[in-house]
Ligand SMILES: NC(=O)C1=CN([C@@H]2O[C@H](COP(=O)(O)OP(=O)(O)OC[C@H]3O[C@@H](n4cnc5c(N)ncnc54)[C@H](O)[C@@H]3O)[C@@H](O)[C@H]2O)[C@@H](O)CC1
């Protein structure tokens with residue numbers, strides 16, 4: 001089978017989307033009305049995959065532009081599937097051309113349209129699904145005062161709300177102010193490529209989840225746009241598969257050392273070390289305080305163990321001469337002696353050709369002594385939580401400030417930062433930022449980050465570049481967490497489950 005390699009899905013601005021739309025129309029020799037029909041059909045198909053549309057009632061609230069046009073076209077398609085539809089359209093004399101065309105098509109199909117204005121009181125039937133098609137990416141100012149009651153009625157209704165393309169009132173690439181009126185969707189069905197706003201924690205109440213619907217916009221036109229933000233999803237996976245051959249031996253897949261653990265926190269470095277090997281690396285050695293030796297040897301015989309001469313914490317780092325990949329941090333603690341040993345390690349070793357990942361308390365040790373950042377080998381991967389990241393780059397007031405500060409930090413120091421959370425953000429030194437597509441809230445659990453560190457270290461060992469290991473490691477971690485959640489649910493998911501599902505996840509991805 002010929003595998004089509006796709007490097008990334010670009011996250012485009014409204015202006016870029018408009019440009020892609022125009023180029024698609026030209027290249028594919030179609031009209032906008034055809035793209036609108038594709039969009040409405042994609043929404044219809046999504047609905048059909050999730051429910052029996054003929055047994056459902058839909059209240060479709062349309063605006064005056066092309067988002068509204070999508071809603072009108074959807075109303076016609078749903079009616080032809082014998083759904084019950086109630087169509088509301090904003091009273092106006094400035095409709096877009098294709099909105100007008102779809103109004104006519106509804107009239108021809110004898111589907112009534114009820115016009116609303118700012119005074120209208122909607123009567124939502126119980127259980128009717130509200131389709132929000134008021135504004136899409138064309139929003140260029142906050143929704144005006146007089147229309148706020150329309151949005152409020154949607155938000156206050158008990159009904160489920162599905163937003164088309166973007167929740168109405170939400171800006172695609174800037175933050176709304178908290179007092180703006182924005183539709184709170186259950187799910188947003190966004191066309192072709194996700195919009196930046198959908199990833200930002202500030203917008204969680206408007207977009208708790210989204211799905212991307214393919215409407216076959218011209219791929220080359222999308223690729224030709226300059227974008228700083230990308231979405232890393234299934235499409236990028238095949239290129240990351242580096243398989244084994246019959247003559248492969250363990251020394252080809254890296255020699256990784258994991259350095260961490262302290263009394264009471266040996267579990268963290270154990271999870272990391274196991275994940276390294278489960279990810280397909282050849283050899284792994286855990287470097288732990290003496291108290292960790294027996295624990296690791298007993299529960300994970302495949303690992304080698306070296307011990308510090310201290311019983312309960314690391315106070316001297318090992319020689320890393322024979323290792324190509326170094327993972328530092330899980331369970332290591334922030335004791336003064338450990339901090340000193342860490343500083344000495346970075347200052348006295350030539351790490352130029354080493355691949356390195358630092359997590360958890362390793363990051364806190366760095367933050368305590370910020371000039372140590374200069375001693376890290378290039379493209380060292382740091383995997384902080386927000387609190388740990390703040391210690392490195394300073395506080396931020398909103399997502400855009402976080403993005404700016406982290407981007408500067410990464411570029412200045414030639415590092416990679418994996419900022420963990422929903423849609424984990426990976427910042428590459430070339431200023432590109434990737435949002436991850438896998439994972440679930442059940443993975444916000446103790447030890448989950450330790451598993452991620454091991455997965456990334458394992459892939460570094462296997463010969464992935466730092467960029468590949470970070471992006472794919474984050475994806476795989478989320479993917480295995482999703483597999484685990486599918487089997488055992490999110491609520492009781494623990495980090496060992498993510499680890500135990502690495503084989504299932506890898507097999508599912510690569511066969
Ligand atoms: N991406 C694509 O290629 C396609 C997009 N389509 C749809 O087209 C939408 C974009 O359509 P439009 O550009 O017509 O824009 P919208 O339908 O989002 O908005 C309509 C118009 O309202 C005006 N407006 C903006 N902010 C306002 C405010 N606060 N109060 C009152 N009026 C305001 C603007 O002039 C804007 O053009 C997408 O979101 C999507 O739903 C599809 O129809 C077809 C293909």
Ligand SMILES: [K+]
Pocket residue numbers: 067132133134135136163164165166167168
């Ligand atoms: K919308």
